[in-house]
Amino acid sequence: MQLTEITLRNGVWQGRLTGAPDTGAEPQVAVTWQDRPVEGVALTASDQPGQWDLAVPVPAEAVADGVQTFVIADADGERLGTFSLIAGAAASDDIRVEIELLRAELDMLKRAFRRHCVETA
Secondary structure: OEEEEEEEEOOEEEEEEEOOOOOOOOOOEEEEEOOEEOOOOEEEEOOOOOOEEEEEEOOHHHOOOEEEEEEEEEOOOOEEEEEEEEEOHHHHOOHHHHHHHHHHHHHHHHHHHHHHHHHHO
16 A cells, blocks of 8 residues: 655645555554554545545644654554654754745845945945
8 A cells, every 4th residue: 555645734634545455445544643543533435446535633732842753554554654743943953944044034135235236326
């Protein structure tokens, strides 16, 4: 089986499970966070045979400082995929945050340079 991420919206991570045996039975999927099972995981049949839509509600306590990783596995314990949330202090060290800060500083410098050119012309 293969898991493809679709989106994370309104506190629910969504993905599509493909390659499930076409037995008509719902595949067994377990989602864990900090080695604890996540409650409310929903698996619904897709329009295509052998495809299932997976919805994982992110627990409120998982929205916290640091990196929070969720592991999605099949009934045999084989990992199908993961997704992570990054927030707080850990996010400040993330390269994407640094790039956004550099972009903001560059925009500020461009405005100041243009203003300087107008004033000295």
